[in-house]
Amino acid sequence: MLVTDRYAVYDWVAPERRQVCWAHLLRDFERIAGRAGAAGSAGRRLLGLGRVMFRWRARGAGPAEFERLQARVHQALERGTRAGCRRTAQTCANLLAQEVSLWTFTRHAGVEPTNNAAEQALRTVVLKRKISGPTRSTRGQQFVARGFSAMESCRRQGRDLRGWMEQALRAWLGAGPMPSLLPGG
16 A cells, blocks of 8 residues: 555556545645635535544544545535536546545554555655765766665565665576565565
8 A cells, every 4th residue: 555645656556556635635625715605615524624634533433424424525525516617626536536545544444544654764865865965967967866765665674675685686697686665575
């Protein structure tokens, strides 16, 4: 399972294997809630329902309870598509198209409704980049990004980074299979 924001680069992931981050959704709903008229009303409704989702999640609500909330969110999104604001309508239509990905956490134990842990893991990398300055080339940026990604993936999985790097180097030299960074890989 992959927990992401709604950035289109993640559209290659099958919707049932992806969880759209509710922290990002709340920010979208806050933006919509600040608009005038029916769009603002739809945004306030979605924002309220999003907060309900977090409260229910915190108290351990089960899938049956979330079905009721899903129906209410669906209705609010449909209302948003007819709110008379092009941007609100597009956001709501996009969310309706990704609707199965909004609720993956209700179907799969262990999947979080936000990608906050991933963003917190990146915080160290972002701070290091700000302090030390950017790299001077696209290749350098990719090297740093991939290196930190491998390091954090191994750390979170309790795997030995050095061992993984040795395997990757052997594979690159043609002396073994490429190791995976996916859990259990």
